[in-house]
Amino acid sequence: EPEVTQTPSHQVTQMGQEVILRCVPISNHLYFYWYRQILGQKVEFLVSFYNNEISEKSEIFDDQFSVERPDGSNFTLKIRSTKLEDSAMYFCAATAGGPADTQYFGPGTRLTVL
C-alpha cells in the first residue's frame, strides 16, 4: 500500500538556523498539509496546499514558514529562522481530494531546536 514518507525522521538544529522538512506524498494525491505536535499537546494544523498554492494557513504559520512543491513529488516545509518553540513533531498529510477523503499521514519529523 502506498505511503506518505518524510525525511529526516529526526533533525536537531541550533536556534536561528534554517531547516527544511521533506515529504513525499502518495502519487495521485492533490491536497497536502502540514501539522505539528508539540510534545504532550494536540496535533495542530499549520497549512494546506493545493494546485501549487496555499489554500489555508493557521496563525502559527507566520512569515518564518513557507511551503513548496518544487518538483511535483516532494512537498517541503521550510522554517527560516528556528526558535526554541518550534521544537515539535511535524507531520505531512495528503489526500486525493474531496472533503470526506481520508488524510494519509507520514511518520513525522521530530525537530529539536537547541
Add this chain to the structure above:
Amino acid sequence: AQSVTQLGSHVSVSEGALVLLRCNYSSSVPPYLFWYVQYPNQGLQLLLKYTSAATLVKGINGFEAEFKKSETSFHLTKPSAHMSDAAEYFCAVSDRSFQKLVFGTGTRLLVSP
C-alpha cells in the same frame, strides 16, 4: 469554527474489557468526523470516519463509533480490548472546505493483562 473535546487524557482497561473513548464536537456545519490512532514513534493512522452516511461507523481492528447529532458526540468503542490496542487516540473534525482537520487533545489507552 470547529472544535473537538476528548474527555479523559488517559483511559485504563483490562484486556478483554470494553473500550470507550469519548469525543464531543462543535461545528457550525454538518461535520465530518474522524478517529486516528498513533502508536509510539509512528504517524497517525485512520481508524474510521463519519461522512454523513450511516451513523454507526465500523473501522479497523474491531473499533466502531456512533455519530449522535443530538449529543454532538462521536464516541469510539471496542467490545474487547487487546494489548495491541494500547496507543494514543485522536478524534478530529473536518471543516469541509479544504479539509483542515481540527484535533482533540488525545486519549492514551492503557491495556493491562
